[in-house]
Amino acid sequence: MAAVLCAACFYRRWGLDRWIAAGKRGPLEGLFLCSERPHGFSHHLLKHMSARMQGEETQTIDSAWAHLASRALRAALVHKGVSYEDLSRRLAEIGIQESARSIEGKVHRGTFKFTFFLQALSAAGSALPRTWVYPQQVAGSWEARAAGAFKADLATQPWLDTNLLSRRLEELGVHVETETLESQIEDGVFSAALYFQCATVCRFDALWLYLDISAVNEVAMSRKLR
Known part of the structure; x- marks a missing residue:
């Protein structure tokens, strides 16, 4: 069974340690991420993070x-x-x-x-x-x-x-x-x-x-x- 990464582990994996060091909420906090990510997972998460940082809606919009x-x-x-x-x-x-x-x-x-x-x-x-x-x-x-x-x-x-x-x-x-x-x-x-x-x-x-x-x-x- 795939393990679940904590937010800190995810940020380290993606080079976002600065969020942790600064004591801030990460841009993807609250998402549950599997260590065995499926094909295309990286692109999806980066797209999600980019939208969040640029002030766009990340929830599904028709x-x-x-x-x-x-x-x-x-x-x-x-x-x-x-x-x-x-x-x-x-x-x-x-x-x-x-x-x-x-x-x-x-x-x-x-x-x-x-x-x-x-x-x-x-x-x-x-x-x-x-x-x-x-x-x-x-x-x-x-x-x-x-x-x-x-x-x-x-x-x-x-x-x-x-x-x-x-x-x-x-x-x-x-x-x-x-x-x-x-x-x-x-x-x-x-x-x-x-x-x-x-x-x-x-x-x-x-x-x-x-x-x-x-x-x-x-x-x-x-x-x-x-």
């Missing part, structure tokens, strides 16, 4: 919804005539270091967090939904700004709580526990894809601003009927 998140950001950038190189420079001006290549990869995958979506919109000078306060006017971290934007959308429907929102997401085949959903919103760490899933079932203003509704409905119906 490819169709990831594509919609990608499409929303690409449309916003095209509308403002902002290339990936331009966006990289503009992000640097607000203290965010992202290379054009890194941005292109994130946009292509569509698995980026909502914070990155908000950063890109802010840097590009894109229009924002009327319910949101312009990010630069909100004190605190980008996670706090993301949480504020989501809560502002929810506030337009005061009867809607995370329990009801979780049940509505179930209609799209999206399974998120109420506690998990509430925690992600409060901490501002939800993915852009999850935001647009919520926007779809609640008809947030951002849906009309960044996406073609017919494309959203097509994805929603295909997931509902699976």
